Amino acid sequence: MKQNAIFNIRTEEEFLTQALHTFQFQYRNNPVYHSFCSHLNVHPGIVTSVDQIPFLPIEFFKSKSVVSSNNPAEIIFTSSGTTGSETSKHSVTALELYHESYLKAFKAFYGTVEDYCILALLPSYLERTGSSLIYMVEDLIAKSKHPKSGFFLNEYDQLYQHILELQKTNTKLLIIGVSFALLEFTENYQLLLPNTIIMETGGMKGRRKELVRQELHQLLSKGFGVNEIHSEYGMTELLSQAYSKGHGVFNCPPWMKVLVRDTEDPLTYQKIGKTGGINVIDLANVNSCSFIATQDLGKVHKDGSFEVIGRFDNSDIRGCNLMLL
Numbered sequence: 001m002k003q004n005a006i007f008n009i010r011t012e013e014e015f016l017t018q019a020l021h022t023f024q025f026q027y028r029n030n031p032v033y034h035s036f037c038s039h040l041n042v043h044p045g046i047v048t049s050v051d052q053i054p055f056l057p058i059e060f061f062k063s064k065s066v067v068s069s070n071n072p073a074e075i076i077f078t079s080s081g082t083t084g085s086e087t088s089k090h091s092v093t094a095l096e097l098y099h100e101s102y103l104k105a106f107k108a109f110y111g112t113v114e115d116y117c118i119l120a121l122l123p124s125y126l127e128r129t130g131s132s133l134i135y136m137v138e139d140l141i142a143k144s145k146h147p148k149s150g151f152f153l154n155e156y157d158q159l160y161q162h163i164l165e166l167q168k169t170n171t172k173l174l175i176i177g178v179s180f181a182l183l184e185f186t187e188n189y190q191l192l193l194p195n196t197i198i199m200e201t202g203g204m205k206g207r208r209k210e211l212v213r214q215e216l217h218q219l220l221s222k223g224f225g226v227n228e229i230h231s232e233y234g235m236t237e238l239l240s241q242a243y244s245k246g247h248g249v250f251n252c253p254p255w256m257k258v259l260v261r262d263t264e265d266p267l268t269y270q271k272i273g274k275t276g277g278i279n280v281i282d283l284a285n286v287n288s289c290s291f292i293a294t295q296d297l298g299k300v301h302k303d304g305s306f307e308v309i310g311r312f313d314n315s316d317i318r319g320c321n322l323m324l325l
Contacts, residue, residue, distance in 0.1 A: 003097060006255040006283040007104055015257065016050060018283055022290045023053050030068040032060060033289050040267075051259065051269055055279045055293040061088035061237050069093040069287040078130035079236040088236050090132070093287045098239045101284040102136045103143075105253040109243045110174070110197070117146040117166055121177030121185065122201070123153050132236055133201060137176060146171070160189045167193070175224075176232070178202055179216055186223025199230040213248045213308075233308065237292055239284040242306070251305050255283040258306045260299055275299045275309055 006022075009015050024044045026033050037043065037054050047053055060066055063086065067073075073091035080087070092098060106113055118141050125131040141149045148166060152159045166173055173196040177185075182200055198220060211219075217229040228246030242250040242258070252258060260276040262268045270276035278296040285292075298308045 003094070003286050004100065006286070007100060009254040009283075015254065015283075018255070019050050019053065019257075019281060019290070020044075020047065022283055022286055023047060025286065026068045026289060026291075030066065030289060032056070032064045032066050033068070033291075036060070050257070050281065053281075053291050055259075055261070055266075055291045056289045057293045058088070058235075058237055058295060061090060062086040065089075065091060066237075066289050067091050067093065067287065068289070071287075075135070076130065077132040077135070077236050078128075080124065080128060080131075090236050090288060092239070097284050097286070098132075098136075099139070101240045101253075101255070102140075105241055105243070106140065108253055109245070109251075113140050113143045114145055116144050116149075116172045116174045118144050118149045119159060119162060119173065119175045120151045121159065121175065121181045122151065123181050124178050126151060126153055132239075133232075133234065136234075136241075156185050156188055159185065160191075163191065163193070163196075170195075173197070174199065176201060179211075179220075182220055183216070183223070186220060190223060190225075192225030194226060196224065196226060197230055198224045198226050199232055201232050201234075217248070235294070237285075237288075238280060238282045239288075240282045248307050249301070249305050250307065257281040257304070258298070258300055260306075261293065263297070263312075266293060270299070272302055273299055277312065278306070278308070 006018050009018060027037055027044055033056055036056055040054050042054050071093040073093055074095045075092050077090040077092060078087050120137045120141065122134065122137065125134045148162050175196060176199040179200045179202060200220065220229045221227065230246065231244040231248065231250065232241050233250050234241035240253060240256040242252045242256060244250045259279040260270045261279050262270055263276055266277065275297055278294045278298045280292050280294060282290050295312045296308050297310045297312065298306050300306045
């Protein structure tokens with residue numbers, strides 16, 4: 001199949017066609033996914049719609065090699081994990097698909113990357129290897145070609161000075177960071193950056209008390225002097241990202257889609273607006289698995305946008321209770 005064709009998707013019909021082709025390809029070429037589908041008695045001959053496609057539980061990436069290609073891995077992305085816990089491993093056999101996915105998505109949501117100075121405050125990711133987020137942001141920083149674009153580990157004062165200098169030149173600025181680091185920064189420096197994009201990439205990583213997203217965004221909005229906090233939704237096991245430009249409402253690029261499953265019956269789907277487990281279709285993930293049942297809880301709106309409400313509690317065992325982010 002022509003893998004780059006997914007980036008030409010414009011309609012729901014084109015998405016369905018590509019999704020069915022991808023399912024057929026992965027059913028034939030991914031032993032782990034094939035076995036999972038066989039246990040559910042699902043095969044390409046009976047699948048005619050997206051909601052009939054089986055979604056592989058994301059936990060499989062911790063114990064199996066989830067690959068749909070005979071080519072060697074060009075890179076292996078790994079998730080962060082607490083001491084003693086297993087980490088997910090995502091073998092990527094075609095890095096150009098990842099490049100094209102995040103570059104086209106960024107351009108669709110934010111315009112040309114060369115127009116920005118990108119300041120990244122991602123200490124929890126910089127302190128380990130194998131992060132797909134660091135890989136993406138590092139490339140965006142390089143492509144921005146701005147002399148002050150770069151990573152900051154714990155250099156809050158240096159970051160503050162950079163921001164002050166950039167304000168004087170009316171430079172378009174994107175500050176992307178993990179939640180706890182952005183909060184710590186605003187506790188030391190109060191700013192007024194109405195024309196700056198502040199983007200958080202996730203929770204506290206065990207560094208601080210978890211906050212409900214609305215409370216987190218209120219604190220960050222006040223600290224940076226902006227009206228809205230943007231968010232990025234991605235994970236080790238995916239090659240695509242969804243973005244929120246405010247209010248915690250995410251939108252997907254055309255080759256990505258979110259469905260919500262029933263928390264008690266993972267093979268059925270919730271109605272629009274009802275909370276359930278998030279299933280992600282990521283057609284850029286063609287050489288791995290494009291149909292993944294995550295441990296996140298959320299709801300989908302009529303226009304296809306979605307919210308992340310929380311996570312399954314004790315999700316490695318069985319997910320029924322909610323734990324707010």
